[in-house]
Amino acid sequence: MTKLLSLNDFETPARRRLPRPLFGYISGGTETTAARADNHAVFSEYRLVPRVLRGVEGRSLMHPLFGHDWQAPFGIAPMGIVALMARDGDVAMARAAQAEGIPYVLSGSSLTPLERVREANPDGWFQAYLPGEDDRIRALIERVRKAGHETLVLTADTAVLANRENNIRSGFSTPLRVTPRLLWDFGLHPRWVFGTFLLGLMTHGMPHFENSFAERGAPIISQRAARDFGRKDHLNWEHVALIRDLWKGRLVIKGLLSPLDVAEARKLGCDGVILSNHGGRQLDYAISGVRALTVSREEAGSMALMVDGGIRRGTDVVKALALGADFVWVGRPMLYAAVAAGEAGVTKAIGILKRELHRDIGLLGLMSPGEVSGAVLEAAQLPC
Ligand code: FNR
Numbered sequence: 001m002t003k004l005l006s007l008n009d010f011e012t013p014a015r016r017r018l019p020r021p022l023f024g025y026i027s028g029g030t031e032t033t034a035a036r037a038d039n040h041a042v043f044s045e046y047r048l049v050p051r052v053l054r055g056v057e058g059r060s061l062m063h064p065l066f067g068h069d070w071q072a073p074f075g076i077a078p079m080g081i082v083a084l085m086a087r088d089g090d091v092a093m094a095r096a097a098q099a100e101g102i103p104y105v106l107s108g109s110s111l112t113p114l115e116r117v118r119e120a121n122p123d124g125w126f127q128a129y130l131p132g133e134d135d136r137i138r139a140l141i142e143r144v145r146k147a148g149h150e151t152l153v154l155t156a157d158t159a160v161l162a163n164r165e166n167n168i169r170s171g172f173s174t175p176l177r178v179t180p181r182l183l184w185d186f187g188l189h190p191r192w193v194f195g196t197f198l199l200g201l202m203t204h205g206m207p208h209f210e211n212s213f214a215e216r217g218a219p220i221i222s223q224r225a226a227r228d229f230g231r232k233d234h235l236n237w238e239h240v241a242l243i244r245d246l247w248k249g250r251l252v253i254k255g256l257l258s259p260l261d262v263a264e265a266r267k268l269g270c271d272g273v274i275l276s277n278h279g280g281r282q283l284d285y286a287i288s289g290v291r292a293l294t295v296s297r298e299e300a301g302s303m304a305l306m307v308d309g310g311i312r313r314g315t316d317v318v319k320a321l322a323l324g325a326d327f328v329w330v331g332r333p334m335l336y337a338a339v340a341a342g343e344a345g346v347t348k349a350i351g352i353l354k355r356e357l358h359r360d361i362g363l364l365g366l367m368s369p370g371e372v373s374g375a376v377l378e379a380a381q382l383p384c
Contacts, residue, residue, distance in 0.1 A: 036280025039310030071101030157255025314356030
């Protein structure tokens with residue numbers, strides 16, 4: 001692991017370890033991949049202005065959110081079917097996040113029962129994909145409540161399945177079709193076949209979507225899985241009002257980009273929003289969450305304004321905070337780290353980002369992430 005110096009370095013070992021369709025599923029974006037590219041491009045548009053000679057000894061990354069003091073202002077974003085990529089991947093990420101004192105969000109399309117992940121991370125959040133059907137909404141919320149979660153994240157940007165051409169090109173599909181090409185690819189990746197897939201099969205049985213709805217979900221290779229995940233097109237703000245009514249814990253809506261939707265979330269009493277274009281995996285050419293920050297700040301009011309997409313460096317975290325974010329989330333690199341080296345890999349990735357941020361805060365002449373403001377940006381780029 002000595003060659004892993006930055007978050008981007010985890011991609012190559014993950015690519016080597018995984019069959020092509022699985023790596024393609026993680027790395028890909030939709031159509032032209034413009035939305036995914038914008039998530040990275042936006043950061044190079046900003047320059048930082050450090051203050052010097054201020055004495056920055058004893059600075060800290062501690063950062064409050066929802067009444068909890070986290071050990072950094074970033075967390076691990078929800079990602080689906082992780083356990084197919086990395087052995088017991090959801091638990092590995094959950095454990096690493098818990099030990100490092102950062103929040104972790106379990107995906108609603110995960111293959112590990114939420115109750116088991118909850119044991120590994122009692123501070124973890126749960127992300128739900130909900131169909132627009134009241135009974136199923138009620139049942140899932142009850143299950144999440146029983147497991148003891150305090151924060152529920154509702155992902156709102158998947159009304160319709162995205163056009164992920166790259167998945168078709170690389171042979172990834174739901175239901176998963178076992179083709180000669182897929183088997184050949186598996187043959188080229190024996191470490192994944194034996195160390196992740198077969199071991200997972202022997203320990204936990206056939207991979208199922210375990211947390212999609214109230215009951216155990218569909219096996220990943222079944223038609224039913226595809227159908228369940230394709231039926232979210234009638235979810236609307238009235239369902240959010242219902243969820244707000246049923247769910248007494250903290251409610252976060254993920255996948256907003258318009259300040260009008262941020263205002264709607266606030267009106268319905270949500271506790272936070274995550275500005276996100278889903279890692280460039282839903283609507284192509286959707287603006288990056290970071291671009292949506294300044295126009296959303298006022299609409300967010302006292303809600304937590306969070307963002308994800310393309311965050312790879314401490315300076316990316318600083319820029320997002322300077323543009324008005326209260327907290328940020330990291331996706332792909334944490335999954336690559338789990339693929340490359342399990343829980344130890346995720347711990348390493350978190351540590352790298354923490355150290356970068358700690359150094360950057362010091363170089364900016366600040367004592368904590370909470371002190372980051374628009375003043376660290378070049379004057380011409382200050383949010384108005
Ligand atoms: C995701 N994302 C996602 N989001 C969500 O709300 N529920 C989910 O199940 C998933 N699944 C998922 C799988 C994979 C493989 C990826 C890469 C992403 C989106 C994720 O939470 C987040 O918004 C982006 O990944 C953030 O962008 P970066 O950090 O990956 O650039």
